[in-house]
Amino acid sequence: MNKSRRDGFGSKFGVFAAVVGSAVGLGNIWRFPYVTGENGGGAFLLIYFISVIIIGIPVVLSEFIIGRRGQGNSYGSFKRLSPKTYWYLVGLMGIFAAFIILAFYSTIAGWTLEYIYLSVKNIFSTTTAGISNPETVFNEFHTSTVMPVVWQLVSILLTAFIIIGGVQKGIEKYSKILMPLLFLILVILAIKAITLPGSIDGLKFLLYPDFSKINSNVVLDALGQAAFSLSIGMGVLITYGSYIKKDNNLLKTALAVSVTDMGIAVLAGIAIFPALFAFGLSPQEGAGLVFIVLPEIFQQMFGGQILSLLFFILLAIAAITSSISLLEVIVAYFSEEFKIKRYIATIIGATISAVLGVFATISFGAWKNVKLFGKTIFDNFDFLATNILLPLGSFFILIFLGWSFDVKQTKDEITNQGKLKSWFFPVFLFIIRFVAPLAIFLVFLKRLAII
Numbered sequence: 001m002n003k004s005r006r007d008g009f010g011s012k013f014g015v016f017a018a019v020v021g022s023a024v025g026l027g028n029i030w031r032f033p034y035v036t037g038e039n040g041g042g043a044f045l046l047i048y049f050i051s052v053i054i055i056g057i058p059v060v061l062s063e064f065i066i067g068r069r070g071q072g073n074s075y076g077s078f079k080r081l082s083p084k085t086y087w088y089l090v091g092l093m094g095i096f097a098a099f100i101i102l103a104f105y106s107t108i109a110g111w112t113l114e115y116i117y118l119s120v121k122n123i124f125s126t127t128t129a130g131i132s133n134p135e136t137v138f139n140e141f142h143t144s145t146v147m148p149v150v151w152q153l154v155s156i157l158l159t160a161f162i163i164i165g166g167v168q169k170g171i172e173k174y175s176k177i178l179m180p181l182l183f184l185i186l187v188i189l190a191i192k193a194i195t196l197p198g199s200i201d202g203l204k205f206l207l208y209p210d211f212s213k214i215n216s217n218v219v220l221d222a223l224g225q226a227a228f229s230l231s232i233g234m235g236v237l238i239t240y241g242s243y244i245k246k247d248n249n250l251l252k253t254a255l256a257v258s259v260t261d262m263g264i265a266v267l268a269g270i271a272i273f274p275a276l277f278a279f280g281l282s283p284q285e286g287a288g289l290v291f292i293v294l295p296e297i298f299q300q301m302f303g304g305q306i307l308s309l310l311f312f313i314l315l316a317i318a319a320i321t322s323s324i325s326l327l328e329v330i331v332a333y334f335s336e337e338f339k340i341k342r343y344i345a346t347i348i349g350a351t352i353s354a355v356l357g358v359f360a361t362i363s364f365g366a367w368k369n370v371k372l373f374g375k376t377i378f379d380n381f382d383f384l385a386t387n388i389l390l391p392l393g394s395f396f397i398l399i400f401l402g403w404s405f406d407v408k409q410t411k412d413e414i415t416n417q418g419k420l421k422s423w424f425f426p427v428f429l430f431i432i433r434f435v436a437p438l439a440i441f442l443v444f445l446k447r448l449a450i451i
């Protein structure tokens, strides 16, 4: 490889696959269904959509702009674009968020690997002697110490393995294979779900908005979910943006990625809710939803073993392609700012994340009584990252680009130095200056019960 040039994405599809790989993850398939279930279904979906459109897409584009202009990791890009200011703190906050998210993310990624193993063993099948109860299986497994930690470490190792390969020969290469596969599996599962008798109630729950369910918590949850699902507010898209070639249309990429991410969440909802309702189960199972309720469904279905295997492979793929983007934020920062080799940066980043991650994992079992603000370590990590750091990071990214950074350079990035049409630019500027930051600000105020 040419040493003087930064590694980067090779093709347009590669950019799309890698960014979608980051965005589409446990957030869409594990988190979205249960958060939607807990918040009443359709009304939540609607607010989540609105959050994606007025906040999410503008932040995706803003991060791409900062990264491609700044040509660095999330800290280095701010340093380069705005030297002698404190904006780099936003980048550092993102790196901190990457550690926190990777810690609790790898817990669930580990669970998905155990469930692939359980599906292979056909443990949820009615034909094996003595049918196992999925709830007991889940509770015994996720509250124990050894296996959840082992699987968590395996997931971090897999992530590190891909990251060591580099941007083009690691991230891009694997995303290009894994994302189409994920899509295919999800479509098969969704078709199966809607052909079940009684599935219509599930679709109604997902799609029919009941506005009496909406309050300030629901709105903050929807905003948090939108931010988490799009991987915004913490530098993944700044880092990936720095690998995007100059002739790529950033606006198009931002739109394509955001629409795909929403579409996949809805598709996951379509795969899960109809089946749930068809079998008379409750959508409010919390974090265990896909690990308890789905095996219960698979158990009663023709072809259940294959479907359950497909589903957990899907979940594992989604988890790994997102984990790599989290680790990349950390590795790009370490390797560029401390001038160390990529594999050394990977080992350091993965080790710190693994240590933090173990705390998140055992907070379901051995440490379940260790609580801060009435929440377990896992829940604190999730809440801190999803509902605080990501919206706050998004807010500062918008303020930076809208108010502090040179408008002409922003326009250059959107129009590729004037080669693309620019009618959209004033709209974008208005949104990132006023609409999006104000929306985030109001959601926070409301949540803190100030208004």
Ligand code: PHE
Residues within 6 Å of the ligand: 022, 023, 024, 025, 026, 027, 028, 101, 227, 228, 229, 230, 231, 232, 234, 236, 322, 323, 325, 326
């Ligand atoms: N977007 C990922 C998901 O939906 C999670 C993620 C958040 C990844 C932030 C990177 C950064 O699962």
